[in-house]
Amino acid sequence: MQVTVTRIGVNETQRFADELRSSNIYDADLNIAFGDVDAISSLASIAKGKANWLASTSCLGAMSNLGTDMGESYVHVMTISETQGVIGVASCDMGKGNVSELAESTVVSAMQKANRLGQMPSLVWIIQAPGQEEAVLSGVQAVLGNAVPVFGGSSADNAIEGKWLQFDGTQLFSNGLIIAVMYTEEPISCYFSSGYTATSTEATVTAVEGRVLYTLDGKPAGDVYNQWLQRFGQPALKPGSILSDSTYFPLGRNRGTRSDPISLLSHPSRLNDDNSLELFATLKEGEVLTLMHGERHNLISRAAEVAEVAMRTHELNYETQPKALLLVFCGGCMLAVKDQLADIQRSILNKAQGLPFVVAFTFGEQGCFPDGKSRHGNLMISATVFG
Amino acid sequence: MTDIEKLHETIQQLSYENAQLSRFKKINRLMLEGLDAILCSENHDEVFARLFDVISDILPCDQILIAHLDAAQNTVVPVCRSHKRGNSVPLRYPDLQHFFERTVNLSNVKLVPEWRASMGQWLPEAQSVLIHPINTAQAAYIWLISESGIGAFSKQYEEVFVSFSAFVANTLSQFEKRSLITEKEALLEERARIESSMVHQEKMAALGQLAAGVAHELNNPLGFINSNLSSLRDYVARIEQFARQASKANSELESTFTALDMDYILTDTVDLVDESLDGMKRATDIIQNLKAFSHPDEKTIKPLDFLAVVRQALTIIRTQAKNIVDIYFDTSLENATVSANANQLAQVIINIVTNAIQAVNPGTGQINIDVIADVSHIECRIKDNGPGIDKRVQASIFDPFFTTKAVGLGTGLGLSISKAIIEQSNGELKLESTGPSGTCFLIRLPLLK
Numbered sequence: 071m072q073v074t075v076t077r078i079g080v081n082e083t084q085r086f087a088d089e090l091r092s093s094n095i096y097d098a099d100l101n102i103a104f105g106d107v108d109a110i111s112s113l114a115s116i117a118k119g120k121a122n123w124l125a126s127t128s129c130l131g132a133m134s135n136l137g138t139d140m141g142e143s144y145v146h147v148m149t150i151s152e153t154q155g156v157i158g159v160a161s162c163d164m165g166k167g168n169v170s171e172l173a174e175s176t177v178v179s180a181m182q183k184a185n186r187l188g189q190m191p192s193l194v195w196i197i198q199a200p201g202q203e204e205a206v207l208s209g210v211q212a213v214l215g216n217a218v219p220v221f222g223g224s225s226a227d228n229a230i231e232g233k234w235l236q237f238d239g240t241q242l243f244s245n246g247l248i249i250a251v252m253y254t255e256e257p258i259s260c261y262f263s264s265g266y267t268a269t270s271t272e273a274t275v276t277a278v279e280g281r282v283l284y285t286l287d288g289k290p291a292g293d294v295y296n297q298w299l300q301r302f303g304q305p306a307l308k309p310g311s312i313l314s315d316s317t318y319f320p321l322g323r324n325r326g327t328r329s330d331p332i333s334l335l336s337h338p339s340r341l342n343d344d345n346s347l348e349l350f351a352t353l354k355e356g357e358v359l360t361l362m363h364g365e366r367h368n369l370i371s372r373a374a375e376v377a378e379v380a381m382r383t384h385e386l387n388y389e390t391q392p393k394a395l396l397l398v399f400c401g402g403c404m405l406a407v408k409d410q411l412a413d414i415q416r417s418i419l420n421k422a423q424g425l426p427f428v429v430a431f432t433f434g435e436q437g438c439f440p441d442g443k444s445r446h447g448n449l450m451i452s453a454t455v456f457g
Numbered sequence: 458m459t460d461i462e463k464l465h466e467t468i469q470q471l472s473y474e475n476a477q478l479s480r481f482k483k484i485n486r487l488m489l490e491g492l493d494a495i496l497c498s499e500n501h502d503e504v505f506a507r508l509f510d511v512i513s514d515i516l517p518c519d520q521i522l523i524a525h526l527d528a529a530q531n532t533v534v535p536v537c538r539s540h541k542r543g544n545s546v547p548l549r550y551p552d553l554q555h556f557f558e559r560t561v562n563l564s565n566v567k568l569v570p571e572w573r574a575s576m577g578q579w580l581p582e583a584q585s586v587l588i589h590p591i592n593t594a595q596a597a598y599i600w601l602i603s604e605s606g607i608g609a610f611s612k613q614y615e616e617v618f619v620s621f622s623a624f625v626a627n628t629l630s631q632f633e634k635r636s637l638i639t640e641k642e643a644l645l646e647e648r649a650r651i652e653s654s655m656v657h658q659e660k661m662a663a664l665g666q667l668a669a670g671v672a673h674e675l676n677n678p679l680g681f682i683n684s685n686l687s688s689l690r691d692y693v694a695r696i697e698q699f700a701r702q703a704s705k706a707n708s709e710l711e712s713t714f715t716a717l718d719m720d721y722i723l724t725d726t727v728d729l730v731d732e733s734l735d736g737m738k739r740a741t742d743i744i745q746n747l748k749a750f751s752h753p754d755e756k757t758i759k760p761l762d763f764l765a766v767v768r769q770a771l772t773i774i775r776t777q778a779k780n781i782v783d784i785y786f787d788t789s790l791e792n793a794t795v796s797a798n799a800n801q802l803a804q805v806i807i808n809i810v811t812n813a814i815q816a817v818n819p820g821t822g823q824i825n826i827d828v829i830a831d832v833s834h835i836e837c838r839i840k841d842n843g844p845g846i847d848k849r850v851q852a853s854i855f856d857p858f859f860t861t862k863a864v865g866l867g868t869g870l871g872l873s874i875s876k877a878i879i880e881q882s883n884g885e886l887k888l889e890s891t892g893p894s895g896t897c898f899l900i901r902l903p904l905l906k
Contacts, residue, residue, distance in 0.1 A: 178568065188568035189561060190585075192612050214564045215585065215608015261473060265466040330472075368463065379470045383477045440472050442611065 071256040072152045073394035073456050075426035077136035080105070080112040080143045087116045096120045098149045100157045100250060102195070102396060103237075104132035104430040105145040107227055110235045113145050114242035122159040123239035124250050126197040126430065129226035129401030130408065133429035135419060138411045148396060148428045150456065154255035155192075158184025161238040161248040169202040173209025173247060180251045190214065191251040193258045195454070196222030197236050198247040200433040201281075203446035204352045206247055207436060211444070220444035221260050221452055223398040224350075224434030230311065230339060234433070259384035259392075259455040262437025263376045264335050264447065266362040268322055271298050275357045283347045286359065290345035295321075295338065298361045313339045317369075317406035320449050321349070322362040325439060332439050335362060337402050337448035350402075350434050350448045364449075369403050370410050373429065373451055374417035380453035381421070393457025395427035400449045404431040480617045487515050487621040495628050501596075505537040508625065513539065516618060518602045518609070522579055526550060526557065526597040533599070535579055543579045556599050561588045562615050564608040576601065585609035589622050594630040594637075672744045679744065683737045690730040697723040743870075758882060760905050761802070763793040763835055764828060770806035771826070778814050782822035782841075790828060793835040795902040797882040805875040805886070809839050809898050812871065816843030816896065830904055837900040838889065845891040854888065 078089045095101055095117075103113060103125035110127045117123065131139025134146040150157070160179035162172045177194070181187045194214065198206055203224055210220055225234035236246035252258065273294055277284035286294040296306040299319055307315055316338040326332030336351040336359075353359075377395055384392050397418070407414070418427060435450035494507035509521045522538040532547035552575060555561070563586045566572040580586060583603035587610045591598045600622060602610070610618075700723060704714035714720070771786060778784055795802075806826075813824050825840045846854065853859045855876045860869035872886075879886040884902035891897070 181568070187570075188563050188565050188572070190564035190608060190610060190612070190615070211608070213568070213607070215606065217608050217611035217614070218564065219612070259477075261470075263466065263469060265469070368466070372466070375466070375470070379473065383474050386474075387477055387480070440469070440476055 071150065071154065071254065071393060071457055073426065074149045074151075075134050075136060075394065075428055076147045076149065077134055077144050078147070080109045080145060083112065083116070086112060090117060093147075093149070094151060095147060095149050098122070098151045099153045100124060100150045100159065100252075101239075102148040102150070102428065103145050104128040104428060106131040106139065106143050107233050107235060108143040109145045110237055111242070112143070114235070114237040117237075117239065119240060121239055122157065122250070123237050124159065124195060124197050124248050125237040126223065126225040126248075126432075127227055127234045127236075129404060129431035129433065130228050132431065133399075133411065133415055133418075135422065135425070135427050138415050140411075146428045148394060148426070150394075155253045156184040156186065157250055157252050157254070158182070158186065159238060159248065159250045161236070161241065161243065161246055163241075163243055163245060164199060164202060164206075164247050165245045169205040169247075170209040170212070173206040173249070174213050176247055176249050177210050177213050177251065180249045184251055184253055186251070186253050189253065190218060191253050192219075193252045193260065193454070194218055194220045194222075195250045195252065196220060196247070196436055198222070198224055199234055199236060199243070199245045200224035200226070200350065201245075203434050203436060207444060207446055210249070216443045218444070219260055219438040220436055221262070221398070221438065221454055222436045223430050223432030223452075224436075226401040226431055226433040230313065230433070256393075256457055257384065257388040257390065259380050259387065260438060260452065261376055261380040261383065262435070262439060262447075262450060262452045263372065263379070264333060264362075264450050265368055265372050266320060266322065266333065266335060266364040266449065268324075268331065268333055269302075269361045269363055271301065271361040272358055275353050275355050275359060278353045278355055281349050281352050282342075283349060283353055284344075291347045292341050292345035295341075295347060302361075302363065307341050309341045309343045311339065312341050313337065313402050314405045317402050317449065318364050318366070320362045320364075322360040323353075323357055324360065325443075325445065326441065332441060333360070333362060334439075334445055334447050335449045337400070339402070351446060366407060369407050370413055371417060373397055373399055373414055374421040376451045376453045377418055377427070378421045380455045381425070384455040390457065392425060392455040394455075395422055395425055396454040396456070397427060397429040398435050398437075398450075398452045399429050399431050400435055400451065401431040401433050403449055403451075477613075480613050483515055483617045484620045487511060487617070488624050490514070491621060491625060492628065495625070495632065501629075502537055504629070509537075509539040512602070512618075512621075516602070516614060519605055520580060520583065520601075520603045522601045522603070523591075524579070524599050524601065526599075528597075536598075538579075543581050546578050548575060548578075553599070556588045557590045557592075557597055559590070560615065560619055562610055562612075563588070564610070587615060587618060589619055591622055591626045591629075593626055594633045675740070675744055679737060679740055683734070683741070686730055686733050686737060690727065690734065693723070693726050693730055697727070757798045757800075758796055759798075760794050760796055761799050763795045763797075763802070763837070763902065764788060764790060765792075766797075766799055766802045767806055767826060767828065767837065769799075770803040770810070773803075774807055774810050774814070777811070778824075781819045782814050782817050782824055784810070784824045784826070786826045786828075788828040790830055790835075793828060793830055794905040795835060795882065795884075796905055797884075797902065798878070801878045802882075805878050805900065806839075808871040808875045809900075813839060813841035813843065813896070817841050818843075833904055834901050835904050837902075838897050839900070840895055840897040842895040845893055845896055846888070851888060851891065855886075 076093050078086055080086045098121050100122045107127050110125055113125055132146040158180040160176045160183060162176045225236055227233035236243040236248050238248045273286035276288050283291040285291055300306055320335045320337050322333035322335055324331045325334045336349045338347045338349050340348040381392050435452055436446050437452040438444045490511040491508055494511050495504050498504040498507055505523050512521055520540045522535050524533045525536045526533055531550045533550050533553050534547045535545040566586055580603045582605050584607050585604045587602040589600050700719055704711040823842045828837045855872050857870055857873040876886045879900055882902055887899050889897045889899040
């Protein structure tokens, strides 16, 4: 397996096309690419029909070992080629039916393209528009079971305006799902982490519709959440986007045991006028929500630490040097520390020790928890090590 | 809060790393317990059955099945399974060939169109199946591990199982190689024994031909010597009668009769002729034995009850053994049919028992004859409590003309003739054991059904 990372600016169309052509990108088994909305739009117009792509918009652009986007439009492409095995890619428009069923047929289609129908892949990597991640996961797991590691991220734009895009090599979607099933002889290791700490503050969901939370313990969710923040010395939030302000105080749902908790995080994104809260994850009535807390400096250092854990485990497990790192970093977390992206990149470069890497900033993260089951969460960081 | 958050994160990381590295612990346990299973098993079926227990204990699954490639039939056949569910119909090898080449982790067999008509017959309840080839030095197998749920076998499970399978294949190959070496050594020993036996038989055959020739050549002169001696004895009797009557009728002849000591000469002449006739009888016996050694009578071989022959021989011997030795005959068999010449077989029993009688101390001697049978042979052991056979002569006891008895007391043909008679019936006569507490001869003959 060969893995290379390329960062190409899209402002000059001809130069962008030339650079794509001159690299080995079109001969790849799979290209995983991230950039802002302009970058992915440009990529789709130039690279259409050429190679398999798992491309998505990333909040404020993306990051790689070659640089961090600071308002410029680049695509950061991780090119995987000469794989010992096969990779199958399939996609669908999630607006065209039941999402869970669409996810089922898409993963089957990806397996067919890999000529491995019915077989367990080493890894499933997903890119999708935000909103129905749980349904997508449910569809994938209906076909492959819970033991398959599913990693990925939900496309993001810069200001939660629904401008996110997905590109599979043939189509550019705004509400798309792209699934890659990887059957490789080369080992792949993954790690999924949140790092937030549970507080003793909790309440039960009493009214919810999908991702809109109306009441907690029978009281308006916005009021309850503001009371919790004030208890921790934070100002009460006003209606509107609260994505950045709520980054350090997400809501957690325990998916482990009392003695060995596994917190699945939900990120409040908006406080509505009716005192309801919008989140980036679907909740159910009766679920207990715990107020979680995280620190800024931990957000900054966490990406490098997650990368280090994945790389260390990979080396110990397989006695082989990794070839590349793919990181998915919660866009909400990134927005909270965007003035320190250079520090984040520096710390990853330091841990990666020359390894090429790409970081996507997403509005929802999927990954495998310590109990072996893959879930959708918010404010998470994942690392996938290839090679 | 910061420290707690960091600590929480570190615990998460350690838990993750511990879970990831737990595969090594599992592999080590599998190898350790797998090796025990292989070491204490006698054959492949037992190895597999024990390995199933080991695998089920460490890697949870519903069913385990092993199928074997029958290269001659070009089929794959289940040879061992952990549960009885499903059939074991042979499947065409070309349809399954790829499973003998690499690991296949089927997470959802419903998506595999050919599954139901193929291995689905072996594992009808399976939804997830992990298939892995095991190629040993002598055989090719595939393992199938199944679960009734979808996507049951994770990559980590697969990696652990593949590592363990490689270990099993390697260990089984080592054992097969060792078994081959042992078999080869046994075959070489058998070959050396056969070669030695062939040399001995050739020697015996040459000796038999020589004996037959000598017996034939000596038979005629011995015949006329015997005839002449018998006539001479008759003539001498008449000469003696004449000489005695003549000497009594004439005094001159009487004094000459006395002077020449004719009375002694005549009496001694009769004794000399009688001794010569005894010698002739012994020579004739030897000639008959030589004939028997060179040509055991093949034409009179027929099915007979070995036990009846033993009882008949013992009736004859007991007269000879009276007051010298106690003879016990023991068997739980009702009959034991073998193919042999009854008289010659009785002669064998008599020869061996007679030797035993001569070996034991009169008064305290004891001879035990036991007859047992397995599915294909009868075994008759004739044991005495004599002083045993001297180590220096053990190798020669079946050689013709070898005897430890005084000159004139044995021809040295008894055991060699006995061996020839038993071998004539495709059996075996051997000295099974000998020592200060006694000697045991074994007669082994094919059992007729």
